[in-house]
Amino acid sequence: MAFSLFHKKKAGQPVHMEYHGTPVIRCSICTGEQVAGFRNPDGHVEEVMLLRTPEDLEQFRKRYGITGEIEKIY
Template sequence: MFNIFPKRKPDIPAYDYDPEKEIPVIRASICNGEQVAGFKNKKTGTFHELVLIRDEQDINAFKNAFGLNEIKKEY
């Protein structure tokens, strides 16, 4: 049957994650609560934004896409 509002699937862009050089991070805004998942370079501190986090499903999709167990949260 036709669905006007199909369930969205989080799109995880392709990214070459190197656990030796980067750590997974969720960056959260203290102003509006917006959360973004990505990877932070251990040496330079550069953050590569990959996914806007809207709910727990987005966090789980990000973890599954890159084989992660836990993600550090920064404000």
């Protein structure tokens, strides 16, 4: 009798997560690092994902259902 304690994840639809706030990209003027996240009405930014490539930005858009322009803040 063989069984496994750990199971592989099944490939499926990407998980659509909801966040309250405006999607923004926080950019560092010194290093050029970009982080995607959501800005709350009080101005606090909840960082969600580090953006290293344009594909990361597309993945962020797809995961959170974002269409249109994303504001960049420095």
